[in-house]
Amino acid sequence: MSIVKFNGATMTSDDLLALINEARAESGEPQIRRNKLAEKIEDELAGEHYTKRVVQNLNSTESAVFDLTRDQCMLVSMRESKAVRRRVVVKLNALASQAAFPIPQTRAEAMRLAADLEEKNELLALVNQQQAAKIESLENFFMAGETPFQFVKRLNGVNCSLISHALMEMGWVFNDADPKGRPHYRVYSSTRAKNWLNEKPRTIRGEGESTFVRYDLVLLLNGAKKLHDLYMSQKLPMKKTWDGRFSYIKFTPETSL
Secondary structure (H helix, E strand, C coil), X not given: CCCCCCECCEEEHHHHHHXXXXXXXXXXXXXXXXXXXXXXXXXXCCCCCCEEEEEECCCCCEEEXXXXXXXHHHHHHCCCCXXXXXXXXHHHHHHHHHHHCCCXXXXXXXXXXXXXXXXXXXXXXXXXXXXXXXXXXXXXXXXXXXXXXXXXXXECCECHHHHHHHHHHCCCEEECCCCCCCCCEEECHXXXXXXXXXXXXXXXXXXXXXXXXXXXXXXXXXXXXXXXXXXXXXXXXXXXXXXXXXXXXXXXXXXXX
């Protein structure tokens, strides 16, 4: 194979010509000239965006050279016979893979690639370490048995008065009470299945009134992680007076919720 490649996201028409002529030779078909390929390109890609430039040949004539994406190269190759275009497509895909992960050609390039990979691995390890620290911190921050309202109350800037409406919009809970009465939130089964939120029945006995059951929302650790991620991405309702700082108040017996 000739030394052809993708220069970033594009390939020159001269490189495509080399691929097509190699495929034609392997299939026993005659070679195609540069000007004929140029005609095919302009006809096939009419209305498409591509770069066309004029180069000076050794015999003082001029020729058009195009910079084409892989998809455009494939479109042009569809004008070839089935045997040729199959070979061209295979080679185009192989070259695209090499462009995504270039194979070092010299010892210096190999050493540079190894150093880059080591640096990326160290960065990935650092990110994983930071993520683990974040999860550990959140687990320490999380208080088992608390409600989502108690949890977000300790997140700086969250508008706690709107959190019930937000949980309903996100499909975590629904209001099981009469629309004209006091809200009574229940947890969707899909939310329980994700281990985000649960509900705990509580029997209420009032003087002179019938006994009835209320359900208290119980936030689970996975739900706390999800709420914290939503908080960090500013997808929870925030106060207009929020100072822009992401912080929380850790629960202690002395800290009032």
